[in-house]
Amino acid sequence: MxxxxxxxxxxxxxxxxxxxNGICSxxxxxEYFSKNYDEQDRIEILKQQMSLI
Ligand SMILES: [Zn+2]
Structure with a gap:
């Protein structure tokens, strides 16, 4: 098992x-969804930083 x-x-x-790698589906x-979420988060943070400049 x-x-x-x-x-x-x-x-x-x-x-x-x-x-x-022995990781279950x-x-x-x-992990896939959390990575995508992080990506969206980073884009939002970038947008906010750009609007501050
Ligand atoms: Zn697992």
Whole structure:
């Protein structure tokens, strides 16, 4: 049985897949969305900084 290296979720959970790094699909998706969120956040911060100049 495999465990996710990030959340330690066992592979017995239905629909759970692991990438080559041993990270489960849930963690991959949450990481993907949090990265995209950070990207949006950075753009917003940049816009705010530019408007201050
Ligand atoms: Zn996980």
């Amino acid at each position: 495999k465990y996710c290296k990030n959340c330690l979720e066992p592979s017995t959970r239905p629909g759970t897949e692991f990438n080559s 849930t963690c991959i998706y949450s």
